[in-house]
Amino acid sequence: MPYPDGRRTPETQTRPLLAQRRKEALRLEIAQEAVRLFTSQGVTATTGEQIAQAVGISARTMWRHFPTKESCVLPLLTAGLDFAMAQLRHWPPQMSLLDYFTQICRESELPPVTPVILDLIRMTSTDPALRSVWLQAHNDALPVLRELLAQRSNGTADDLRVQVHAATLNGALRAAAEEFARPPAAGSETSNDIAACLLAALRAASEGLPY
Incomplete structure (x- = not known):
């Protein structure tokens, strides 16, 4: 929580950084699994749900990060x-x-x-x-x-x-x-x-x- 004078504590300053790193790590994992599936079974045959399942997240979570299955590879590109x-x-x-x-x-x-x-x-x-x-x-x-x-x-x-x-x-x-x-x-x-x-x-x- 903030200090009484409104300044942010070291803990509250760190949280956004940790959240951003987790988000970037998840996006990268999604990208890697997408490429693995695209390579093994083709882009057309791969669904967004399969990519999400390979990462261990819900399809809804994945679509919050990427609008299409092809755009999942963006972090690698x-x-x-x-x-x-x-x-x-x-x-x-x-x-x-x-x-x-x-x-x-x-x-x-x-x-x-x-x-x-x-x-x-x-x-x-x-x-x-x-x-x-x-x-x-x-x-x-x-x-x-x-x-x-x-x-x-x-x-x-x-x-x-x-x-x-x-x-x-x-x-x-x-x-x-x-x-x-x-x-x-x-x-x-x-x-x-x-x-x-x-x-x-x-x-x-x-x-x-x-x-």
Whole structure:
């Protein structure tokens, strides 16, 4: 309960944080079970009720978190985007975009890419509903990217140049993830590294970016 003067006690300050972490953990568990079922029996054959049952919750609880069975995978699809956004908020002045991400790939630990995530990204290329969720995740990231690049260039998020640059960066991030998830060609002895895919995509994008 609050202190007499209205200040929140450490206990009341902690509760929202715990509740948010539990919510995020549940959403992630739902996403993982959804991908497992989608992979094993197909997206069409999987119902929302089956996903809820696999997690051990009611269908009503699951629908409070996600509007459709396909949208259940969203937490897994946004993990890489969330990481990129967080890094861009600390983009040092006078450092190019490519140099900055090269440094990140060399010195920082990138988000883990699990087989579940790879399976999911592959499925977005063949299932229209999952493709829509994947594209929507990137579309939702565009306003954040526009704001970040606008601050960088002392412009506004509505500037056409900023919008084009944000769309280019957004597309590079998506293309890198899809390239990394693509199965290797038959007989190929090399495997793509997520950092290599990311830097190759950003290198291609930066050819037309002034950052």
